[in-house]
Amino acid sequence: MASKRGALIVLEGVDKAGKTTQCKRLVQALQQSGRPAEVMRFPDRTTTIGQLISSYLEKKSDLEDHTVHLLFSANRWELVPTMKKKLEQGITLVVDRYAFSGVAFTSAKPGFCLDWCMKPDVGLPKPDLVMFLKLSPADAALRGQFGEERYETSAFQKVVQQRFDELMKDTSVNWQVIDASQNIDGVHNNIMDHSLNAINTAQNLPLGEL
Numbered sequence: 001m002a003s004k005r006g007a008l009i010v011l012e013g014v015d016k017a018g019k020t021t022q023c024k025r026l027v028q029a030l031q032q033s034g035r036p037a038e039v040m041r042f043p044d045r046t047t048t049i050g051q052l053i054s055s056y057l058e059k060k061s062d063l064e065d066h067t068v069h070l071l072f073s074a075n076r077w078e079l080v081p082t083m084k085k086k087l088e089q090g091i092t093l094v095v096d097r098y099a100f101s102g103v104a105f106t107s108a109k110p111g112f113c114l115d116w117c118m119k120p121d122v123g124l125p126k127p128d129l130v131m132f133l134k135l136s137p138a139d140a141a142l143r144g145q146f147g148e149e150r151y152e153t154s155a156f157q158k159v160v161q162q163r164f165d166e167l168m169k170d171t172s173v174n175w176q177v178i179d180a181s182q183n184i185d186g187v188h189n190n191i192m193d194h195s196l197n198a199i200n201t202a203q204n205l206p207l208g209e210l
């Protein structure tokens with residue numbers, strides 16, 4: 001009998017919500033409980049496309065807005081064969097940002113609608129669970145200054161949050177909102193509960209498509 005597939009679990013949220021810390025904690029906890037799990041992050045800055053994106057985010061280069069949107073999407077597509085292989089091997093993937101960040105960040109720019117922004121990602125593997133780490137702008141500010149990269153301003157992040165609110169109305173995606181203002185252990189416990197449910201459910205379902 002074929003082995004059971006891993007689950008595709010995504011963490012999304014605005015900057016400072018603690019996504020990266022929680023992705024690592026989740027993978028460690030899953031591994032310790034005997035469940036194979038690996039972390040991935042988008043953009044993956046290590047590929048050739050990822051290096052173009054990284055230079056753009058670091059403001060070392062300028063790229064036209066539609067073009068960079070397509071590059072972010074291409075960066076997800078180029079990792080699809082690896083993702084599918086690992087999921088088939090029974091490895092649960094915990095992904096730090098995915099297509100939802102892609103849509104939320106580009107559609108926060110003037111002149112972009114959600115519909116156009118979603119198109120390049122149609123057909124990507126569909127997450128079994130997307131957890132949105134919710135943090136108010138006031139709580140985010142308490143966690144320190146934004147960094148120096150492109151998009152890291154409170155005004156832009158507010159619009160990004162509004163776009164995520166729109167995206168979360170899509171009931172065909174398994175969205176779970178997590179209160180990221182709790183302490184690290186509290187957030188982790190919530191995330192672990194949702195993830196274990198998703199892993200159990202995913203075992204018996206084929207991988208979907210966005």
Ligand code: DGP
Pocket residue numbers: 042043057068069072073097098099101102103105106150151152
């Ligand atoms: P980090 O998650 O810290 O590596 O930062 C990546 C930055 O890029 C962050 O500001 C969110 C943004 N971002 C992530 N994915 C996409 C995407 O697909 N499109 C756009 N326009 N921005 C993205």
